[in-house]
Amino acid sequence: MILINGQPDNRIPVTDRGLQYGDGLFETLAFRQGKLEYLAAHLQRMAKGCERLNISFSDKDKLEFELATLCAQTAEDSVIKIMLTRGSGGRGYKAPTDAEPLRIISSHPMPDYPQSCQQGITVRLCQHRLGINPGLAGIKHLNRLEQVLARSEWDDDNIREGLMLDVKDRLVEGTMSNLFLVHQGQLITPTLTENGISGIMRAAVIKSAAELAIPVKEKDLTLADLELADEVFLTNSLIGIWPVTELDGSDCYWEHGELTRHLQSELKTTER
């Protein structure tokens, strides 16, 4: 089911700037046990993105109402995707001042990842590099060619995710997930000020770690840090935490370690 500005529909105008320029934002939420997980956090990130792109988010209440309508007709264990575009109009790149944003919400089956992913996955290193763009870093905007190109590099379903370096050789994230390393009892995750998406599950993990008195540090990471890590895991709103146990094509293996297990079980008990 798809609702566009509250109406059941499945098409948008060609003139929409979301299509023309990727001029918009999106969120991907898990709908489980009758609940849109981390809804407030997702809407907060969307509001932040709107501020950065100067897109009006005055229809937040309508969006929440529409999400409730959609969820009422959606099977549990689904994915809900929200897209918010600037709408139509303007002259070329110049955005109109009176644009009416387009709210597109849709439900999708939850990807059927095997249960074993919770115990460990194999990842690869992508060749396509993330660019650097502080002005767009952190927000979940619709310009996602970097991720599309990186994800196109492999077909093997046994490789669950690809890690991405940026053009400065920093290890930033997975194509669809954030990265955490455990090193000497400390949790380390890349700084996302020049690129990357500031994930909702990433924030939840950082919060959980703080509550468990596990030290967390945001810093630039390299492949050398990955090799030295005691544990490695990835996060996103659908997968939660996936331990990384193998880097394809390398001698790098990691355990599904204690700290990762601890965070996984902590997250299960946390209010989503």
Next chain:
Amino acid sequence: MILINGQPDNRIPVTDRGLQYGDGLFETLAFRQGKLEYLAAHLQRMAKGCERLNISFSDKDKLEFELATLCAQTAEDSVIKIMLTRGSGGRGYKAPTDAEPLRIISSHPMPDYPQSCQQGITVRLCQHRLGINPGLAGIKHLNRLEQVLARSEWDDDNIREGLMLDVKDRLVEGTMSNLFLVHQGQLITPTLTENGISGIMRAAVIKSAAELAIPVKEKDLTLADLELADEVFLTNSLIGIWPVTELDGSDCYWEHGELTRHLQSELKTTER
């Protein structure tokens, strides 16, 4: 008028990856005196973009036929926009192998820039910086938030264009145009290997210069180079060549100089 895969329509599926991820390309052509200017060059750039993004361009013949159909019903002095998206499908960022690309072509009124722009314009320096991404540099893809943000910085119609620096302080291009400097009889234009769009009019100017035995150099440029320039001009497929005579908010002025005039008149006689 809009044709989508050859059919008159004005809406596309929400599932289209052009909307979802900016997963596609576009071209903007001038239609004048019954001719789509530089059509072959535009299609060649699109083919190059398809190769880079691994989008099938097997329907090039259909596209050309559809363009002819559209132009037959379009007033002269119009803008024709072509968008080619990867189409619908795939799992998240992972593109489907059997995607059917979407061809969207549309006609628009030519922007009514005053004739005086041919003698000189005022530009500004944008605050928003271009990122760095060699994998996407040069091609005209649909991830255009950088240009949208830069173009949103000013409203004054007397400022016709904004110049953009990148995150390495290099002067790369305008929001919708390529940049040329004239220095001591030599034509200089930024290298576009790490960002920027490789413009069709840029290529035409470089070709004309070569025919006129004007030396042309592609190199990294900075603001200092701009200040030292004897002449400055911008190019794109709709404007041709616009001399830059003033940088807003600075002491920088340039003449509508001899070399720029020479290239402007040369381009008028060139086969488009």
